[in-house]
Amino acid sequence: MAAVPALLVMGVSGSGKSTVGALLASELGWKFYDADDYHPEENRVKMGKGIPLDDQDRIPWLCTLHDILLRDVTSGQYVVLACSALKKVYRDILIRGKDGVPPKSDAPGKEGKPAEVQLLVVYLSGSFEVIFGRLLKRKGHFMPSELLQSQFNTLEPPSDPENFIQINVDKSLPEIIAIIMEALK
Numbered sequence: 001m002a003a004v005p006a007l008l009v010m011g012v013s014g015s016g017k018s019t020v021g022a023l024l025a026s027e028l029g030w031k032f033y034d035a036d037d038y039h040p041e042e043n044r045v046k047m048g049k050g051i052p053l054d055d056q057d058r059i060p061w062l063c064t065l066h067d068i069l070l071r072d073v074t075s076g077q078y079v080v081l082a083c084s085a086l087k088k089v090y091r092d093i094l095i096r097g098k099d100g101v102p103p104k105s106d107a108p109g110k111e112g113k114p115a116e117v118q119l120l121v122v123y124l125s126g127s128f129e130v131i132f133g134r135l136l137k138r139k140g141h142f143m144p145s146e147l148l149q150s151q152f153n154t155l156e157p158p159s160d161p162e163n164f165i166q167i168n169v170d171k172s173l174p175e176i177i178a179i180i181m182e183a184l185k
């Protein structure tokens with residue numbers, strides 16, 4: 001697999017993004033970002049009330065994350081981002097910024113190619129039952145476990161031609177890290 005300067009660890013709430021992402025960044029010596037830390041207050045309040053986010057809530061947040069990734073990668077900093085990135089269009093925004101948002105039909109065409117972040121997507125997949133069980137045990141987090149079904153409903157697993165690997169969350173953390181390290185060789 002070609003070398004990439006950025007890893008996106010994605011999946012539904014409770015799939016292990018933050019845990020795997022932080023471990024991986026530490027193992028690789030790369031900078032770690034947790035997308036949860038970049039949600040505006042309104043998004044946190046909304047999720048805290050048990051209301052799922054929609055595209056309007058997520059798109060500005062994803063654009064901010066793209067800007068951070070692009071800034072770091074352009075300066076030679078390698079990064080790991082843990083982010084739900086549930087839909088294909090969300091991952092496109094992380095890669096291409098707002099140019100990843102599908103244009104409105106009357107929008108004029110864009111000249112030139114937008115700046116892209118080359119990333120490998122690590123998709124943490126698992127059953128509703130396993131992940132719900134982990135969320136129930138997780139303490140001190142603003143995300144209510146009742147939102148998990150909406151996360152599964154929104155989820156568009158990555159598929160070709162996206163640059164991705166899929167790992168089942170039934171595996172232990174050391175196994176998951178080893179698989180990702182192998183994919184980076």
Ligand SMILES: Nc1ncnc2c1ncn2[C@@H]1O[C@H](COP(=O)(O)OP(=O)(O)O)[C@@H](O)[C@H]1O
Pocket residue numbers: 011012013014015016017018019020082134135137138169170171172173176
């Ligand atoms: N592979 C794993 N095996 C067992 N427990 C895990 C695994 N990955 C994550 N966990 C646990 O599951 C819970 C959810 O993980 P977390 O990283 O917070 O998920 P996310 O960031 O995707 O919401 C945490 O309590 C974490 O310790």
Ligand SMILES: O=C(O)[C@H](O)[C@@H](O)[C@H](O)[C@H](O)COP(=O)(O)O
Pocket residue numbers: 012013014017018036039047053058084085086143151
């Ligand atoms: O796009 C979203 O709906 C959110 O990003 C969501 O997917 C995320 O899961 C929350 O921020 C809770 O954080 P945890 O993923 O850590 O539960």
